Amino acid sequence: MLLIRCPVCGVKGEEGDFHAGGQAHVRRPATSDPVNITDEQHRDYLFLRHNPKGLHFERWRCDRGCGKWFHAARDTVTLDFKAYYKIDELPPVELMRQATGYWAEHFAPHLKATKAKKPVAKRNARVRS
Numbered sequence: 001m002l003l004i005r006c007p008v009c010g011v012k013g014e015e016g017d018f019h020a021g022g023q024a025h026v027r028r029p030a031t032s033d034p035v036n037i038t039d040e041q042h043r044d045y046l047f048l049r050h051n052p053k054g055l056h057f058e059r060w061r062c063d064r065g066c067g068k069w070f071h072a073a074r075d076t077v078t079l080d081f082k083a084y085y086k087i088d089e090l091p092p093v094e095l096m097r098q099a100t101g102y103w104a105e106h107f108a109p110h111l112k113a114t115k116a117k118k119p120v121a122k123r124n125a126r127v128r129s
Contacts, residue, residue, distance in 0.1 A: 004060060004072070007084040011065030021059030023049040024071045025106060050102045053077060057091060057103060 002015035011017075026049075029041045050056075056076050061069050073082040073095050083092050090096065093114055096107040 002079060002081070004081065005084055006060075006062040006065050006068070007070050007086055008068045009062060009066035011062060013064050017062075017064035019061040019063050021061055021069060023051075024057040024059045051076070052101055052103070055082070055095065055099055055103065057099075059087070 003012065004015060004018050005012045006018075026045070029045050030037050054075060054077055056074055058072050058074055059069055060072050061067070069087045070084060071087060071089070071091065072084050073091050074080065075082060083095055085091055090107075090110055093111070096103075096111055099107050
């Protein structure tokens with residue numbers, strides 16, 4: 001039995017208290033250019049999902065608590081959940097870096113944006129005695 005925690009309301013429970021929603025971060029092709037969407041693009045959006053061995057990013061719904069959808073990063077081999085995050089958030093950077101295959105390609109632009117941000121230099125505070 002999978003043990004899950006909702007990142008929105010904090011409720012914890014078994015997988016029967018939640019509803020699995022399949023692959024996370026699925027982009028609807030019609031939102032960017034609805035006039036020029038092909039039948040193949042629409043078919044792929046509706047029916048094709050990635051199901052890798054190892055790290056996978058999924059959608060879950062909190063049925064027992066708040067009723068909100070959220071994302072989870074889970075290892076499909078060990079069934080261990082690595083992280084939970086809200087539906088409008090990205091997974092933790094360390095998990096995006098660990099992603100392989102389709103997920104590595106999917107998160108590559110987000111990782112580049114993360115690297116492009118320069119850290120803010122902190123001034124050393126002198127302690128006066």
